[in-house]
Amino acid sequence: MADMKNAVATPGQGGFDVGAALKESGKAAFVAGLLGLPLLALKADNFGSKLGLVYRWDALFIAIAAVFVGRFLLILLSGRQKKSEGGVFAAFGKGIHSNMALIGLAGLVIGVLLPVVYPDRYVIYIATTFMIYVMLGWGLNIVVGLAGLLDLGYVAFYAVGAYSYALIASQFGWSFWVVLPLAGLFAAFFGVILGFPVLRLRGDYLAIVTLGFGEIIRVILINWTDFTGGPNGISGIPPITFFGLPFKNGDHGTFASFFGIAHSPVQRIIFLYFVILTLATLTNLFTQRMRKLPVGRAWEALREDEIACRSLGINPTNIKLSAFALGAMFGGFAGSFFSVRAGFVSPESFTFIESAVILAIVVLGGMGSQLGVVIAAFFVVILPEVFREFEEYRMLLFGLAMMVIMVWRPNGLLSFREPTIRLHPKKESA
Amino acid sequence: MKRTILSEFSDIPLDRGILSDRLIGKRRTKRLRRLGDNQQYNGGRVAYFLQQLINGLTLGSIYGLIAIGYTMVYGIIGMINFAHGDIFMIGAFISVITFLVLGALGITFVPLALVVVLLMAMIFTAIYGWSVERVAYRPLRGSFRLAPLISAIGVSIALQNAVQIAQGARVKPMEPVIAGGLTLFTDSNNFDVVISYLQIFIMVLTVVLMAGFTYVITRTSLGRQQRACEQDRTMAGLIGVNVDRTISTTFVMGAVLAAVAGLMVTLQYGVIDFYIGFLAGTKAFTAAVLGGIGSLPGAMLGGILIGLIEAFWSAYFTIEYKDVATFGILVLVLIFRPTGLLGKPEVEKV
Numbered sequence: 001m002a003d004m005k006n007a008v009a010t011p012g013q014g015g016f017d018v019g020a021a022l023k024e025s026g027k028a029a030f031v032a033g034l035l036g037l038p039l040l041a042l043k044a045d046n047f048g049s050k051l052g053l054v055y056r057w058d059a060l061f062i063a064i065a066a067v068f069v070g071r072f073l074l075i076l077l078s079g080r081q082k083k084s085e086g087g088v089f090a091a092f093g094k095g096i097h098s099n100m101a102l103i104g105l106a107g108l109v110i111g112v113l114l115p116v117v118y119p120d121r122y123v124i125y126i127a128t129t130f131m132i133y134v135m136l137g138w139g140l141n142i143v144v145g146l147a148g149l150l151d152l153g154y155v156a157f158y159a160v161g162a163y164s165y166a167l168i169a170s171q172f173g174w175s176f177w178v179v180l181p182l183a184g185l186f187a188a189f190f191g192v193i194l195g196f197p198v199l200r201l202r203g204d205y206l207a208i209v210t211l212g213f214g215e216i217i218r219v220i221l222i223n224w225t226d227f228t229g230g231p232n233g234i235s236g237i238p239p240i241t242f243f244g245l246p247f248k249n250g251d252h253g254t255f256a257s258f259f260g261i262a263h264s265p266v267q268r269i270i271f272l273y274f275v276i277l278t279l280a281t282l283t284n285l286f287t288q289r290m291r292k293l294p295v296g297r298a299w300e301a302l303r304e305d306e307i308a309c310r311s312l313g314i315n316p317t318n319i320k321l322s323a324f325a326l327g328a329m330f331g332g333f334a335g336s337f338f339s340v341r342a343g344f345v346s347p348e349s350f351t352f353i354e355s356a357v358i359l360a361i362v363v364l365g366g367m368g369s370q371l372g373v374v375i376a377a378f379f380v381v382i383l384p385e386v387f388r389e390f391e392e393y394r395m396l397l398f399g400l401a402m403m404v405i406m407v408w409r410p411n412g413l414l415s416f417r418e419p420t421i422r423l424h425p426k427k428e429s430a
Numbered sequence: 431m432k433r434t435i436l437s438e439f440s441d442i443p444l445d446r447g448i449l450s451d452r453l454i455g456k457r458r459t460k461r462l463r464r465l466g467d468n469q470q471y472n473g474g475r476v477a478y479f480l481q482q483l484i485n486g487l488t489l490g491s492i493y494g495l496i497a498i499g500y501t502m503v504y505g506i507i508g509m510i511n512f513a514h515g516d517i518f519m520i521g522a523f524i525s526v527i528t529f530l531v532l533g534a535l536g537i538t539f540v541p542l543a544l545v546v547v548l549l550m551a552m553i554f555t556a557i558y559g560w561s562v563e564r565v566a567y568r569p570l571r572g573s574f575r576l577a578p579l580i581s582a583i584g585v586s587i588a589l590q591n592a593v594q595i596a597q598g599a600r601v602k603p604m605e606p607v608i609a610g611g612l613t614l615f616t617d618s619n620n621f622d623v624v625i626s627y628l629q630i631f632i633m634v635l636t637v638v639l640m641a642g643f644t645y646v647i648t649r650t651s652l653g654r655q656q657r658a659c660e661q662d663r664t665m666a667g668l669i670g671v672n673v674d675r676t677i678s679t680t681f682v683m684g685a686v687l688a689a690v691a692g693l694m695v696t697l698q699y700g701v702i703d704f705y706i707g708f709l710a711g712t713k714a715f716t717a718a719v720l721g722g723i724g725s726l727p728g729a730m731l732g733g734i735l736i737g738l739i740e741a742f743w744s745a746y747f748t749i750e751y752k753d754v755a756t757f758g759i760l761v762l763v764l765i766f767r768p769t770g771l772l773g774k775p776e777v778e779k780v
Contacts, residue, residue, distance in 0.1 A: 034554070
């Protein structure tokens with residue numbers, strides 16, 4: 001239950017005092033009892049069209065006991081390992097960052113070899129989903145991590161990309177490879193349209209406007225039935241082809257016949273996986289490159305100090321706009337990939353929670369860190385898979401995990417941040 | 431084939447917030463259609479306008495009450511308390527459950543029941559607000575700006591799902607507690623302008639609460655401490671203000687107002703579910719921003735404006751696009767007044 005974690009308080013000082021720990025746990029359990037009393041012990045159950053009360057005192061007592069024990073263990077643990085933790089993580093982060101190129105290469109090799117070593121449908125499928133999130137995370141990282149703009153409606157651009165492919169492909173029959181750049185352009189265009197009026201707003205105002213924009217796009221997708229298919233979405237989107245060769249059974253002009261191999265449905269899935277792997281890798285390389293260009297440096301400078309940037313003659317609106325549009329473009333690419341993979345799009349896939357998840361990937365990973373995004377995306381995609389058996393508790397655990405990770409590592413999992421450039425590169429600081 | 435994770439994060443059914451098409455929209459459209467017929471036959475334009483004004487003010491009061499919670503928290507610690515909408519949802523659930531408990535105890539005298547429900551909702555929701563701050567935000571105070579926001583989104587997801595598990599996913603219907611209303615006047619075309627007793631109750635309660643809170647903030651020692659923390663937390667701590675307790679109190683006050691709003695929504699719309707917090711929270715936050723975040727009168731003004739925009743847009747244009755209208759107007763206002771209607775312009779210092 002939600003109450004379980006509600007009892008974390010400041011850790012006790014110094015040595016371990018059983019009496020104080022018990023008292024603290026008692027307090028936590030008392031609060032948990034108060035929290036659980038109206039919502040856990042009493043349930044407003046539907047009986048036909050009426051409501052009736054159902055009493056569940058057992059659940060309340062289990063929750064109180066769990067909080068008591070949990071709080072006690074937490075005090076016990078936090079008393080033990082006090083100092084080492086932060087240092088270890090910082091060193092870990094630094095170690096990772098100094099071997100970044102190597103790790104990136106290793107990751108890429110693992111990514112390429114995965115379908116060869118593990119040609120399992122389910123594994124490839126999850127890996128593809130994981131890569132979509134990595135790509136979205138990297139795209140949003142440009143906006144949030146590098147340029148420091150809080151975007152709560154990133155999913156809107158993802159939706160624009162997805163619907164671009166869905167509509168163009170099913171109306172005109174254009175191939176994925178033609179539509180992909182178009183989808184990116186459309187998304188970037190929407191980014192500029194939204195960004196232009198609002199980018200001069202301060203951080204939190206920008207947050208609500210982008211959130212509103214995400215909702216607007218979704219509301220339009222739901223209600224403009226003639227164009228977007230309304231809540232039912234668009235189905236029967238043409239599947240991906242191997243640069244023109246379809247993945248299906250047949251003697252002529254198919255992927256299998258061209259290469260003279262037997263047709264298997266897994267071929268398409270593996271190809272899709274490689275497509276997203278390539279797209280994501282390009283996103284990353286692009287971002288890494290941008291960081292070294294003047295505009296990329298201006299993003300980071302703007303994030304650190306807007307006034308200083310203005311005094312140096314940088315036009316904040318243009319710089320922000322470029323970050324916003326580029327981030328949106330990658331969202332659009334990912335979106336059009338999403339729709340070619342699923343063969344079906346509906347507004348349901350583009351709710352706020354999706355934006356929140358992508359933002360969580362960026363922030364949990366440690367803002368601005370490309371590797372952090374990968375690690376956080378791993379958490380976000382794999383965690384729900386692991387919890388699949390708990391079904392209804394899955395999202396609850398997900399939300400709690402988000403909160404706990406943030407409280408535990410407020411700067412993200414990989415919090416070590418090195419400026420992209422420094423005046424005297426030889427000198428090692430910190 | 432397994433379903434994609436992408437769709438699974440969003441397996442909450444479409445658009446289920448308060449005033450959504452699924453829950454209240456239908457009813458409202460029905461009422462509108464009836465009104466529309468009247469209008470067609472009789473052309474009761476002024477009366478129709480007045481009726482929408484009353485509806486909009488009621489809705490606006492509710493948004494305003496939630497918006498105050500956002501604005502107070504933002505003012506004092508500069509964070510968007512994303513879980514505030516869900517605190518409101520919990521207030522609504524506690525109200526329904528307290529009504530049921532009172533029903534089981536045989537207390538049916540309406541004024542007494544209302545007072546008890548109001549108190550219970552306030553108390554228990556306040557405990558939720560307090561715990562959320564203690565667990566999810568306090569450890570993050572002083573860390574960088576987005577950390578509490580992500581933590582708050584996590585809390586919001588957790589609260590929604592906890593309530594869904596504990597209370598079930600089905601929509602909870604409530605029978606009307608306060609029925610009837612006053613017919614203000616009937617125009618020459620037989621169109622009645624009605625203000626229900628419930629709407630009177632909501633507006634009066636909002637005014638009373640607003641007056642009370644303004645008094646607390648401007649005249650009491652607690653209010654002075656809050657304003658001190660808002661201006662400079664470190665300095666306030668140095669001169670002996672208990673900063674932690676003041677911030678906790680702020681969250682408790684926000685939660686209390688959200689609980690009242692939860693009760694009002696329960697009474698007014700008669701249906702709640704675990705998902706009402708998201709849309710109401712978003713609207714209320716929009717209201718807070720519209721009015722100028724950090725400003726109490728601004729939050730109330732923003733709430734009323736948003737309520738009016740929604741009511742009139744639904745009445746005269748399309749109910750489907752009312753959210754688009756709301757956010758569109760927000761963008762327009764922010765373009766011309768970047769700090770909201772009553773917000774103080776921020777002076778940036780180097």
